[in-house]
Amino acid sequence: MAKPGRPGAGNSKKKGPSKGTGGHGRKALEGRGPTPKAEDRSWHVAGKRKAAQERYVAAGGKPKPTQQNLNRSARSKQADDTETVTGRNSVLEALRAKIPATALYVAQRVEMDDRVKEMLSIATHREIPVLEVTRPELDRMAGFDGVHQGVALKVPPYRYAHPQDLLEEVFADGGTPLLVALDGVTDPRNLGAIIRSTAAFGGQGVIVPQRRSAGVTSAAWKTSAGAAARVPVALASNLTATLKEFKKQGVFVLGLDGDGDVSLPALELADRPVVVVCGSEGKGLSRLVTETCDQIVSIPISQATESLNAGIATSVALYQIATMRAAQAG
Template sequence: MLSLATGRGIPVLEVMRPELDRIAGHDAVHQGLALKVPPYEYADAIELLDKTISRGQLPLLVALDGITDPRNLGAIIRSVAAFGGHGVIVPQRRSVGLTASAWKTSAGAAARTPVAMASNLTQTLKALKQRGVFVVGLDGGGDMSLHEFTLADRPIVVVVGSEGKGLSRLVTETCDTVVSIPIGASTESLNAGIAASVTLYEIGKLRAAKRK
């Protein structure tokens, strides 16, 4: 690794373990190596939608509402990549950003799945709706079961709330529909990453069936 860095003209600085822990962040697993890179450049949600449409693809996005655990963000990014999604939207406030921990949890998916930042999530969802995007919220007390949802043949943004608080009131009011995932009585709820994965899989399955 050192020879590769020096061969590419990348400066190398050797430090003690405590300093490396501080640089990488105490929640990161650095394995004795850290690379300084420019800050992540977040996409714009509307531009992300337009680029997806320009490629002839049917948009499938995931928006996060109040999710602060970077591992949930990383898991959702990974699921978006796995199930044919086109990007993730995170709010600028009261939400996790694309940290080193989120990047690691995504298992490389963050390198190919764009993440957009919304200064106001509710207004961004309204702007997406004006462009024909159907906004689907996930909540245990939804209007319908995920099994009953059939409107997969249109641009969709799935909105996922935190496991503890769920969707905020304004976001819930903005959704076109709110769906729930049926689970056993012995389980109170699913975490955000799993809920997003199940929903993306179901939407992908519906879309695949309509293409046949």
């Protein structure tokens, strides 16, 4: 019966917590404690799986990886930023350059030519693990379009030089700088081809911008045919600022563009310190880089051909400069 002056108030004599109150007194203060993990609940699917695995291990079986361990393994794999160098020339050059490789992979029943023998000799001498694997495994390591020729080498992430250090080192050695800078070249195979051409025509290094540019990946290693082990690649945080700094130190900045003011055969000053700047095949040189160049040079080509890709254009320019320098030196 409700008390006077308190409409709706109850006067129940029932003991214990009332329904909907959450409980009163000591039981309410104690609570039920933290919720146990799913694997610790015997009625839960995860708990049943854990119990089954414990019975399996007790019977002598090997423990199976849990989902947590699988996730951790996947994260470790993603954090593994090593590169895989493939191809006999590339692998051999990397070993000759004493790059700190972590493992040499050789296909089963590989054809043992002189290059493979030298690889094995260098790896043994430097105590680099040599692992024999199947060709399908090498195919997987080389990637979709990689050609491994039966060998692969695990190397640490590429260590880029600083542009200023690169230039100072050339001056310190008494050489005349012949460098290549890339503006917006995003294909690593083009980068590899340019590194190879730089080595072939006496260049001392390649400069790539930090953003919107290909890096020295396994594809670049492969295309360079091992030249990436000999020609340093520098990373510029700002390519335009780097080129301006080079100009202050007497370096002639030469841009390649189809609409250039000067035809490459008529180029002068090739005996000066030079940095050849090449843009992407589609967009060419960016506006800021174009304004920074001392001279924009075009390569004469047939009207039937719209343009040259970055690798070929740079190769032609480097050949022309190397030829001019050789003629002037003679």
